[in-house]
Amino acid sequence: MGTPPKSGSARQAESANSANFYRVAIVGAGSLKGKEIAELLNDRNFPAVDIKLLDDDEALGQLEAMGNEVTFIQSVRAEQFERVDFTFFASDQECTRKNWTIAQRAGSAIVDLSYALEDEPTAALRSLWIERERGLTQQLELQPGPVVVAHPAAVVLALLVLRARKAGKIRRVVTTIFEPASEHGQRGMDELHQQTVNLLSFQQLPKAVFDAQVAFNMITRYGNASTPTLETIEHRVLKHYARIAGKDAPQPALMMVQAPIFHGHGFSLFLEMEQSLAMGDLSQSLAGEHVTITRMAEESPSNVNAAGQSEILLSIGRDANHENGFWLWAAADNLRIAASTAVECAEDMAATRPRGKIQ
Numbered sequence: 199m200g201t202p203p204k205s206g207s208a209r210q211a212e213s214a215n216s217a218n219f220y221r222v223a224i225v226g227a228g229s230l231k232g233k234e235i236a237e238l239l240n241d242r243n244f245p246a247v248d249i250k251l252l253d254d255d256e257a258l259g260q261l262e263a264m265g266n267e268v269t270f271i272q273s274v275r276a277e278q279f280e281r282v283d284f285t286f287f288a289s290d291q292e293c294t295r296k297n298w299t300i301a302q303r304a305g306s307a308i309v310d311l312s313y314a315l316e317d318e319p320t321a322a323l324r325s326l327w328i329e330r331e332r333g334l335t336q337q338l339e340l341q342p343g344p345v346v347v348a349h350p351a352a353v354v355l356a357l358l359v360l361r362a363r364k365a366g367k368i369r370r371v372v373t374t375i376f377e378p379a380s381e382h383g384q385r386g387m388d389e390l391h392q393q394t395v396n397l398l399s400f401q402q403l404p405k406a407v408f409d410a411q412v413a414f415n416m417i418t419r420y421g422n423a424s425t426p427t428l429e430t431i432e433h434r435v436l437k438h439y440a441r442i443a444g445k446d447a448p449q450p451a452l453m454m455v456q457a458p459i460f461h462g463h464g465f466s467l468f469l470e471m472e473q474s475l476a477m478g479d480l481s482q483s484l485a486g487e488h489v490t491i492t493r494m495a496e497e498s499p500s501n502v503n504a505a506g507q508s509e510i511l512l513s514i515g516r517d518a519n520h521e522n523g524f525w526l527w528a529a530a531d532n533l534r535i536a537a538s539t540a541v542e543c544a545e546d547m548a549a550t551r552p553r554g555k556i557q
Contacts, residue, residue, distance in 0.1 A: 211265065219247035220548065223282045224305070225297060226289030227271050229252035229383055231311050234537035235286050242541055245548075252278055254293065263277060279304040283551055284544045287312050298344060307547050308344035309540050313434065316346045325353045326542040327488055328442045331360050342550065347544045350535040351375050351463050352438035354510050358467060358484060359447060365483035367472040369522070371450035376416075376457040376464035378501065381532060382407050387460055394458075408456070417456050428454050461533070464500030467526040475523055481514055484526075501531035507531055508538050 222239065226232040239246060271478070272278065274293065278352055278514045279285060279301040287294040291314035298308050298315060308315070315321045320343030322336075328348070329336065379386040386407050393403045393413035403411055409421025420428050432454040440449065457464065469480075485491050490509045492499055500513035510530045517523030 207443065212305075214399050216342065219245045221284040222246045222544075222553070223250040223252055223279060223299075225252045225274055225285060225287045225293060228382055229288050230387075230533055231288035231383075231533065231536060232286070234533045235288055235311075235540055238534075238537045238541045242257050242540060242545075246547065250278055250282065253289070254441070256506045266476075266542040267327055271461060275354060276300050277305075279306055282298045282306045284309065284547070286540055287314070288543070302344070302346065305441065307342060307544070307551065308547055309547075310344055310346045311536055312541055313346060313349070315344045316434075316438075318344060318346075319348050320344065323348055323438060323441050324355070324543050325442050325539050326546060327353055328356050328360070329541070330487075331357060332444060336546065342547060347536055347539045347543065348442050349438045350532045350539070351435045351465075351537065352442060353529050353535055354463065354528060355450065355452075355467070356434070356439050356447065357510065358528065359450070359469075359511070360443060360466075361484045361486065361489070362469055362526075363448070364419045365471075366475050368448045368469055369448065369472050370468070370470040371448045372452075372468040372509070373450050374455055374466040375435065375451050375458070376455050376466075376501075376533060377428070378459045378461050378463060379412065381431070381462045382397040382517060390460060402462060410456075412456055415458055418453065419455070442543060459501050461531070462497075462504045463530050463532045464501055465526070465528040467518070467528065469524045469526065470520060471522040471524070475524075477514065477524075480524060484514070499527055501529050504529040504531050508534050 224232050224235055236249065239249065251269055252274045253271045254274065274297055282304065283306060284300065285301040285306040285308055287308065287310045289312055291312045292483060294310060294312040294314035298310070302308055316323060322343060323346045325348040332368065348382060355373060362368060379390040387402055389407040390412055393411065396403050397413050406423065409455060411415055411423040418428060432452060436452055456461055481491055488508065489512055491512050491514065499513055504511050510528055512528045517525055517527045
């Protein structure tokens with residue numbers, strides 16, 4: 199039996215209800231970041247009446263769950279951006295550069311997770327976690343430029359340093375960040391997996407992504423054919439940290455290490471304070487929104503127990519040789535924090551975009 203046609207009053211009610219919601223597009227919907235954004239939009243009940251999943255040829259036709267519904271990934275075309283309020287670019291940088299101005303001209307606000315627009319003059323690099331920590335308020339613009347999501351490692355580092363500074367003046371910050379394969383997308387994850395399998399079966403290693411052995415290994419430099427280089431990622435983290443933490447924040451000495459892990463950043467962070475400080479005072483300063491301090495050995499932060507969480511897991515210990523030195527060991531879900539930042543930025547920008555307005 200067919201579905202009965204809706205009455206005029208029912209159609210009007212549905213239209214009025216839809217007018218209170220936004221239209222969203224996710225470019226790179228088949229990527230790890232794209233899937234994380236789609237999940238968070240649902241988890242946070244983002245007021246979207248329509249979410250378009252867009253990607254390149256490899257992902258076309260894939261089925262993806264959006265809440266209780268299943269939808270297809272479609273190709274990226276100019277007409278797909280018509281009447282879209284927010285476009286999230288979780289694609290590769292080339293796709294972002296090719297399509298972001300098309301989306302913007304169609305009236306969409308731009309949220310970039312690919313870092314392709316980080317040097318655009320009109321772009322704003324943002325992390326609402328850090329803006330709240332610093333007590334900053336962004337001036338609302340009726341036609342804002344693109345928003346670039348701050349690198350998740352820079353967000354974690356900035357939050358921990360800014361909070362530690364509340365406990366006392368910091369003399370020195372030194373950190374090692376352990377990079378997961380998922381920062382290189384599904385291709386990075388697949389290559390680490392295949393390298394692991396091939397090593398155990400004494401076969402040749404695939405190196406299309408890293409151009410180096412990453413399975414059962416830790417390295418500070420990729421092979422010459424790999425892009426982006428690990429040095430590029432390191433410089434991006436430092437640049438993003440400096441821009442979001444502010445000019446008065448201590449500048450860290452930093453080394454990026456590619457770790458043989460699939461998912462989640464690890465942070466080894468050394469803080470040397472100017473004066474003696476009680477462990478409890480430092481712990482109290484670091485604890486709070488987005489940070490969970492673990493105190494038992496079985497709860498020690500790891501990329502495994504951080505997976506799927508928006509929280510930074512943290513443990514604190516004193517340095518054996520430096521009276522005023524502390525070691526922080528932290529773990530955080532890189533994809534979750536990047537997606538949380540992106541969705542929060544869209545929620546913040548929503549104040550300038552009347553719901554249901556046809557662009």
